[in-house]
Amino acid sequence: MRYFIITYGCQANKADSERIARRLENMGHQKVKADSSAEALAKADLIVINACSVRQSAMDRVYAKINKFSAEGEFASGGKNKKLKIILTGCLLPADKKKLKKQVGEIWHPDEYFECVPIYSDKSSAFVPIMTGCDNFCAYCSVPYTRGRERSRPAEEIIKEIKTLIKNGYKEIWLLGQNVNSYKSQINFPRLLEMVNGIPGDFRIRFLTSHPKDMSEELIKTIAKCQKVVKEIHLPVQSGDNQILKNMNRNYTAGQYKNLAKKIKKIIPEVKISTDVIVGFPGEAKKQFQNTVKLFKEIKFDKAYIAKYSPRPGTTAFKLKDNVPPKEKKRRWQILNRLANKK
Numbered sequence: 061m062r063y064f065i066i067t068y069g070c071q072a073n074k075a076d077s078e079r080i081a082r083r084l085e086n087m088g089h090q091k092v093k094a095d096s097s098a099e100a101l102a103k104a105d106l107i108v109i110n111a112c113s114v115r116q117s118a119m120d121r122v123y124a125k126i127n128k129f130s131a132e133g134e135f136a137s138g139g140k141n142k143k144l145k146i147i148l149t150g151c152l153l154p155a156d157k158k159k160l161k162k163q164v165g166e167i168w169h170p171d172e173y174f175e176c177v178p179i180y181s182d183k184s185s186a187f188v189p190i191m192t193g194c195d196n197f198c199a200y201c202s203v204p205y206t207r208g209r210e211r212s213r214p215a216e217e218i219i220k221e222i223k224t225l226i227k228n229g230y231k232e233i234w235l236l237g238q239n240v241n242s243y244k245s246q247i248n249f250p251r252l253l254e255m256v257n258g259i260p261g262d263f264r265i266r267f268l269t270s271h272p273k274d275m276s277e278e279l280i281k282t283i284a285k286c287q288k289v290v291k292e293i294h295l296p297v298q299s300g301d302n303q304i305l306k307n308m309n310r311n312y313t314a315g316q317y318k319n320l321a322k323k324i325k326k327i328i329p330e331v332k333i334s335t336d337v338i339v340g341f342p343g344e345a346k347k348q349f350q351n352t353v354k355l356f357k358e359i360k361f362d363k364a365y366i367a368k369y370s371p372r373p374g375t376t377a378f379k380l381k382d383n384v385p386p387k388e389k390k391r392r393w394q395i396l397n398r399l400a401n402k403k
Contacts, residue, residue, distance in 0.1 A: 061145065062092045064104040068122060069112030071268055072236050073150055075187035076170055077110050078178035080149065084108070085179065104144070109164075111150040113202045116370035119156055122148075126163050149173075151206035155373040170207055177221075185232040186225050190218050190252065194238040196271060198298075199309045199376040200338060200369065203238055210238075212245045215252055219259070226261040235267040241274035250282040257286035265289045269296060269336075272320055273311045277327075284328045291328050292362075295321070296336035300355030301348035304341055309376065314355055321359050334363040337396060340389035341369045342380035349392050356399045364400035366393050 063084050067077045081091065084106070094100035101107070109125060112118040129146055148160055149168035157167055170192060180186050191212040194203045222233055233256065243249040256265055265288045270279075272295055283289050299305050300314045312320075324331055337352065356364070368389040371378050 061089045061105040062103060063089045063106040063108060064092045064097075064100045065108045065110060066125065067110045068118050069110070069114065069151060071187055071234060072189065072192075072238070073110050073112060074181075075178070075189050075236055076150065076173065077108075078180055078187065079173040079176040080108055080110065080168075081179040082176040083173045086176075106145045106147065108147045108149060111148060111152055111156070113151045113153040113156055113206050113372065115367065116372070122156075123160070126160060130163050151203060153202050153206055153372065153374050180225075184230055185234065186230050187234045187236055188218060188221055188225075189213065189236045190240060190249075191237040191243050195242070196239060196311075197309060197376070199307060199380075200341065200372065202372045202375055205374050207238070210242060212237075212243050215245045215247050215255065218252065219255055222256055223259055226259055226263055230263060232264050232266065235265065237267075237269070239269065239271040239274060240267050241270050241276070241279060248278075250276070250279045253279075253282050253286055253289060257288045263288060266292065269294050272297070272317050275320055275324075277323070280324055280327045291330050292332045292334070293324060294334045294336075295324075297352075297355065298336060298338050299341065299344070299348075300352035301344070302351075304344055304348050307343065307377075307380075308338075308341065314351065318355065318358060332362040333359065334365070335359075335361050335400075336365045336367070338367050338369050339392035339396065340384035342377060342382055342384070344369075344384055353395060353399070356396060361400045364396060366396050366400075368393055 065077050065080055067073055089106060092100040092103045094103055107129065109122060111122045126146065129144060146164040147166045147168060148164040149170065152167070161167065174189070174192055191210060193208040193210045195210045197204050225233060235256070237243060240249055243252060253265070270293060275295065283291065283293070297317055298308055298310055302313045305313060321333060324333065339349065369382070369384070371382050
């Protein structure tokens with residue numbers, strides 16, 4: 061069968077798609093050769109949709125795509141309708157699996173290909189997952205329910221993969237995890253960074269994502285001293301209001317986050333800090349949103365990824381009333397975007 065993979069979501073899903081490709085080829089399938097996505101879709105016998113349940117907007121696109129593929133006569137080969145097999149995988153909530161089960165051939169869990177050696181899609185930059193899953197259970201997030209609890213790869217396995225990449229001329233290595241700071245194998249994340257930094261070769265190291273509650277001074281000092289580690293830290297804040305942070309189950313206060321940002325900038329003066337933030341979380345009053353605005357003005361993020369809250373079935377926040385109107389969420393999004401993303 062000729063396959064084509066459609067990927068939604070974050071870098072973790074992109075890395076997964078490279079491992080899905082290996083699993084498919086081990087099963088005897090071949091990647092479609094085409095000059096465009098439209099041509100690849102037309103030629104494919106097997107389509108894998110690597111989905112993202114983290115936001116409703118992403119799942120809306122998945123539903124639309126599957127409905128389109130299922131439509132009679134959507135795909136034709138030589139003038140005749142052909143049977144198309146669809147595999148659904150990625151960050152999928154149980155409710156989404158249940159709704160789509162009858163419309164797809166198979167549903168794969170990320171654990172089914174996490175151990176596969178990837179077929180890298182880029183020739184110079186590579187994603188290297190160091191762990192999967194999450195134990196934090198933030199109120200708005202579906203990851204613990206879609207990927208499961210935290211599981212770290214053995215350090216020697218990670219180092220072996222990176223050494224092979226460097227030998228093959230890769231210049232940029234991305235270490236990936238839902239919370240890389242809580243990586244724990246025989247060693248912790250700062251030690252892993254030191255080991256990767258010590259691999260001979262001309263390359264850069266980046267990593268995603270860090271949870272503020274686990275950002276230790278040891279890690280900050282390690283980033284500062286490791287020459288190959290790019291001095292950019294993605295540190296999701298999600299809100300600048302203490303009550304909203306508590307409701308989100310983030311386990312830090314706005315004051316603690318500000319102190320952490322100051323410490324990072326003191327130890328790494330040239331650092332760039334980016335963040336994630338959610339506007340319109342249930343119960344977020346205008347005054348509470350202004351606390352987030354205040355935090356943005358104080359920290360002066362180099363970039364911010366701003367999301368308008370959307371309820372996810374199965375999460376703690378799903379039980380709360382989504383009481384901030386879409387128009388107000390958009391207004392708040394625009395305010396923060398102007399503050400953080402002027403460049």
